[in-house]
Amino acid sequence: MNMLKLPIYLDHNATTPCDPRVVETMIPYFTEHFGNSASRNHPFGWQAEEAIDYAREQIAKLIGADPKEIIFTSGATEGDNLAIKGVFDMYASKGNHIITATTEHKAVLDTCKHIEKSGGEVTYLEVNDEGMIDLQELEASIKPTTILVAIMYANNEIGAVQPVKEISRIAKKHGVLFFTDGTQAVSKIPVDVVKDGIDLMAFSAHKMYGPKGVGALYVRRKSPRVKVTAQMDGGGHERGMRSGTLNVAGIVGFGKACEIAMQDMETETKRVSVLRDKLENGLMKLEEAYVNGSREHRLPHVTNISFKYVEGEGLMMGFNKDIAVSSGSACTSASLEPSYVLKALGLGDDLAHSSLRFGLGRFTTEEQIDYTIEQVSKTVIKLREMSPLWEMYKEGVDLDKIEWAHH
Amino acid sequence: MAYSEKVIDHYSNPKNVGTLDKSQKNVGTGLVGAPECGDVMRLQIEVDETTGIIKDAKFKTFGCGSAIASSSLATEWLKGKSVEDALKIDNMEIVEELNLPPVKIHCSVLAEDAIKAAINDFRVKNGMEALKFEESVLH
Ligand SMILES: Cc1ncc(COP(=O)(O)O)c(C=O)c1O
Ligand code: FES
Numbered sequence: 034m035n036m037l038k039l040p041i042y043l044d045h046n047a048t049t050p051c052d053p054r055v056v057e058t059m060i061p062y063f064t065e066h067f068g069n070s071a072s073r074n075h076p077f078g079w080q081a082e083e084a085i086d087y088a089r090e091q092i093a094k095l096i097g098a099d100p101k102e103i104i105f106t107s108g109a110t111e112g113d114n115l116a117i118k119g120v121f122d123m124y125a126s127k128g129n130h131i132i133t134a135t136t137e138h139k140a141v142l143d144t145c146k147h148i149e150k151s152g153g154e155v156t157y158l159e160v161n162d163e164g165m166i167d168l169q170e171l172e173a174s175i176k177p178t179t180i181l182v183a184i185m186y187a188n189n190e191i192g193a194v195q196p197v198k199e200i201s202r203i204a205k206k207h208g209v210l211f212f213t214d215g216t217q218a219v220s221k222i223p224v225d226v227v228k229d230g231i232d233l234m235a236f237s238a239h240k241m242y243g244p245k246g247v248g249a250l251y252v253r254r255k256s257p258r259v260k261v262t263a264q265m266d267g268g269g270h271e272r273g274m275r276s277g278t279l280n281v282a283g284i285v286g287f288g289k290a291c292e293i294a295m296q297d298m299e300t301e302t303k304r305v306s307v308l309r310d311k312l313e314n315g316l317m318k319l320e321e322a323y324v325n326g327s328r329e330h331r332l333p334h335v336t337n338i339s340f341k342y343v344e345g346e347g348l349m350m351g352f353n354k355d356i357a358v359s360s361g362s363a364c365t366s367a368s369l370e371p372s373y374v375l376k377a378l379g380l381g382d383d384l385a386h387s388s389l390r391f392g393l394g395r396f397t398t399e400e401q402i403d404y405t406i407e408q409v410s411k412t413v414i415k416l417r418e419m420s421p422l423w424e425m426y427k428e429g430v431d432l433d434k435i436e437w438a439h440h
Numbered sequence: 441m442a443y444s445e446k447v448i449d450h451y452s453n454p455k456n457v458g459t460l461d462k463s464q465k466n467v468g469t470g471l472v473g474a475p476e477c478g479d480v481m482r483l484q485i486e487v488d489e490t491t492g493i494i495k496d497a498k499f500k501t502f503g504c505g506s507a508i509a510s511s512s513l514a515t516e517w518l519k520g521k522s523v524e525d526a527l528k529i530d531n532m533e534i535v536e537e538l539n540l541p542p543v544k545i546h547c548s549v550l551a552e553d554a555i556k557a558a559i560n561d562f563r564v565k566n567g568m569e570a571l572k573f574e575e576s577v578l579h
Contacts, residue, residue: 258467343502344479344507347505350448363478364479420480421471421480424459438473
């Protein structure tokens with residue numbers, strides 16, 4: 034047997050390693066080709082600009098956009114902010130109502146909270162137990178003042194993929210713009226801004242084997258021509274929508290990452306989803322294990338599983354020097370609340386506390402998956418032996434009937 | 441956040457995991473926390489009726505590594521102590537012994553609460569009044 038190299042990384046929804054091919058492409062842009070792409074009058078600037086233009090093409094191609102529709106940002110957080118606040122400011126004369134969902138990333142939800150404080154109105158759509166929004170409810174929420182529907186393409190905790198084409202059709206029918214946070218979906222599944230009817234989309238390089246701190250906001254230029262109000266004042270870069278000297282090396286890496294993703298997506302998706310299914314089936318052999326969210330409309334590399342009667346952080350501690358995953362348990366965070374995404378699916382707090390998210394990636398091997406199944410299963414069994422809840426469950430005690438001392 | 445050696449040690453080799461017969465008069469059981477809060481601790485003591493010394497202690501915990509370690513440590517400390525001395529165990533001693541960071545202090549509070557609940561259960565079973573404790577630190 035080959036030597037299994039530890040620790041194993043299964044947290045690819047949090048971030049991904051840079052692909053060595055990406056790093057190699059970036060290196061010259063730190064030293065030799067260090068120019069500012071806005072320097073119009075010497076070869077250093079020209080070279081940088083050329084590199085940016087090329088990357089813009091690589092990135093646009095992956096999502097079926099025109100290069101002119103790519104606005105570089107520092108990541109998806111900035112893209113989410115720029116899209117939502119930028120539309121809110123730009124289209125203030127049309128209305129002030131935004132529709133989003135309760136399972137969005139904090140970068141969207143907190144931006145919407147900010148909009149509410151600035152006089153906007155926000156509707157937060159609930160999701161069903163699979164994590165999907167209800168299209169009829171979406172349509173019914175649209176009013177004359179609605180300017181934007183902001184629904185993510187795929188969820189970062191459970192991988193649920195929303196019916197983006199249907200959402201955009203509804204938005205279009207009512208003359209409302211559609212923004213999607215594509216951070217988790219782009220490079221993992223085919224995303225095409227034309228076919229999907231997307232008007233604005235934020236995404237980020239570090240979730241697709243590119244560097245951290247670089248991302249893009251796609252802003253449609255034709256039918257309709259969309260504009261966002263800049264949220265930072267300065268030199269007027271990126272067609273006036275986002276000022277600031279471009280992160281040339283980062284953008285070059287982002288471009289390369291998109292090119293690789295485009296080449297390899299089909300084979301990679303197949304390979305990774307086979308491994309994910311193996312992992313999921315292996316872990317589902319444990320008693321009282323539940324997959325969270327849709328298994329049908331889901332990213333190929335994610336599974337989120339609750340192991341009832343064991344707590345997520347305690348569980349991770351059993352193997353986290355060797356295997357990196359994440360949990361929706363409150364004990365892992367500074368807050369005392371378990372994952373709001375899992376709760377939005379209707380999971381009880383107890384199941385939310387018991388969840389683990391596994392995110393596979395480009396360099397995940399079958400050996401790693403076998404090892405993970407073995408280690409996680411062993412730890413679940415061991416901790417259940419230590420769990421008073423497991424003992425009660427096994428004795429047939431109804432845990433809901435116990436009067437717990439709530440805090 | 442990295443765990444202290446001692447937390448890892450108690451987590452990997454927990455002391456006194458198990459169940460005592462709660463129908464026995466000399467066994468006190470404390471069940472604290474709630475599944476919705478992500479932590480439930482059950483701590484039991486078995487008291488020698490002639491000497492008043494805790495001869496055995498067992499726990500089961502649903503919670504993070506620090507909660508498991510806190511309860512494991514608590515059972516170790518309880519064994520051989522008189523019930524009166526057991527009442528003096530303070531959660532901050534657990535925090536110090538295990539080097540718990542501030543966000544994990546509530547896991548030690550839970551252990552102190554469990555000790556007190558077990559002692560009260562024992563007292564009530566044996567015709568004594570339950571002791572009143574100040575409301576412990578909130579979670
Ligand atoms: C869905 C989603 N949106 C936004 C972000 C934030 O991205 P970034 O780290 O590029 O700011 C993330 C990553 O954590 C994400 O998963
Ligand atoms: S039990 Fe939740 S932090 Fe310890």
